[in-house]
Amino acid sequence: MVGKALAAKLAALGHQVTMGTRSVEKEAASAPAGINVRTFAEAAAFGETLISCTAGATSIDALRSVNRKDLTGKVLIDVSNPLVFTPGQLPTLSISNTDSLGETLQREFPELRVVKALNTCNCQVMVDPARVPGEHDLFIAGNDAAAKQQVTKLLHEFGWKSIIDLGDITGARATEQLMPFWLRVFGMYGSPDFNYRILKSPAIVRTT
Amino acid sequence: MVGKALAAKLAALGHQVTMGTRSVEKEAASAPAGINVRTFAEAAAFGETLISCTAGATSIDALRSVNRKDLTGKVLIDVSNPLVFTPGQLPTLSISNTDSLGETLQREFPELRVVKALNTCNCQVMVDPARVPGEHDLFIAGNDAAAKQQVTKLLHEFGWKSIIDLGDITGARATEQLMPFWLRVFGMYGSPDFNYRILKSPAIVRTT
Numbered sequence A, B: 001m002v003g004k005a006l007a008a009k010l011a012a013l014g015h016q017v018t019m020g021t022r023s024v025e026k027e028a029a030s031a032p033a034g035i036n037v038r039t040f041a042e043a044a045a046f047g048e049t050l051i052s053c054t055a056g057a058t059s060i061d062a063l064r065s066v067n068r069k070d071l072t073g074k075v076l077i078d079v080s081n082p083l084v085f086t087p088g089q090l091p092t093l094s095i096s097n098t099d100s101l102g103e104t105l106q107r108e109f110p111e112l113r114v115v116k117a118l119n120t121c122n123c124q125v126m127v128d129p130a131r132v133p134g135e136h137d138l139f140i141a142g143n144d145a146a147a148k149q150q151v152t153k154l155l156h157e158f159g160w161k162s163i164i165d166l167g168d169i170t171g172a173r174a175t176e177q178l179m180p181f182w183l184r185v186f187g188m189y190g191s192p193d194f195n196y197r198i199l200k201s202p203a204i205v206r207t208t
Helices: A002-012 A024-030 A040-046 A056-064 A101-108 A123-127 A145-158 A171-176 A179-189 B002-012 B024-030 B040-046 B056-064 B101-108 B123-127 B145-158 B171-176 B179-189
Strands: A018-020 A036-038 A049-052 A075-078 A113-116 A137-142 A162-165 A194-200 B018-020 B036-038 B049-052 B075-078 B113-116 B137-142 B162-165 B194-200
Touching: A002 A018, A002 A123, A018 A040, A024 A036, A036 A040, A040 A056, A049 A056, A056 A101, A075 A101, A075 A145, A101 A113, A101 A137, A101 A171, A113 A145, A113 A171, A137 A145, A137 A171, A137 A194, A145 A162, A162 B179, A171 B179, A179 A194, A179 B162, A179 B171, B002 B018, B002 B123, B018 B040, B024 B036, B036 B040, B040 B056, B049 B056, B056 B101, B075 B101, B075 B145, B101 B113, B101 B137, B101 B171, B113 B145, B113 B171, B137 B145, B137 B171, B137 B194, B145 B162, B179 B194
Parallel strands: A018 A036, A049 A075, A075 A113, A137 A162, B018 B036, B049 B075, B075 B113, B137 B162
Antiparallel strands: A113 A137, A194 B194, B113 B137
């Protein structure tokens, strides 16, 4: 769902998009118009910028299935949260507190420039932030300043106005741990069309 | 710090306040005017409503030191976060993801009616939400509806306008896991005078 929402938005913005999947034939049948569906390895070879939006627990396996040379120097936007699903309970996190999925991906694939982003809201809000009226925030984290600038530019194309840089990739811990809170609010509202805004004292002059 | 800020505010609002501590003589010297400083056991015996604002890791020990009959049926507002401090790093959580301090207190002391509240902002914002301009939210969670109503009334006295009920005490997981995010934003802004607001689509009609 997340991948399809992002692919359709990117295509609508004029980007060329290839989706990677384990199940090429099955997914090709339901892919958004104009989107190529290929293996993870083919998608990684094609993309100038990569977006990881598999289920969090399988992100590493998906990336292990590609040719490492197709990762070298590329920006990878990590949109996933490492959720563990248990029937009858709210999902929990398979990695949290002292580590994060974003950090794990950066450690496992040091040739990538990982930027954690878009993992704090629903996929429809990701690609159309105006679904939630008013000013609200998106958070990014990553070790590479140029990569974060590039991702910020793309997020502006998506319609995001307020993008708060939480620093290096350890900031992924902060945003991934927002997910249990997000799930709780989602359960209460019965709708994913909400997002966060940070209000601050006028004495805080640092703009983000 | 948190206890003193809350005690001073409660006293200013006309409540009678006794602070509990391990170090009565030391703390009495720096207590806000008009606040009694006693042992945890004496404070628990005195209070109609209890507020747990010791360091998260010591909350349970503090409550174990009181007479259990002085807890029976009382509302305990759990303001603490179970932070672990390591030099040179952002604090992490000693309990998280599949459990929380709020739930632990409720399990260990079933005779209490635990309400998790005020743990998502700095103590100066807790007692003076107008330090952060605009509309922003506070979150509560607990198993007992009457206890949450009582706490909500007190929070209104503090100046809080938007109080979002996250359901039963397992909601404490959601708000305690906001702390790593809060610490990250604090580090970035260099000031604790900020807070969260949830913006939602007009189609979400449930009011909180």
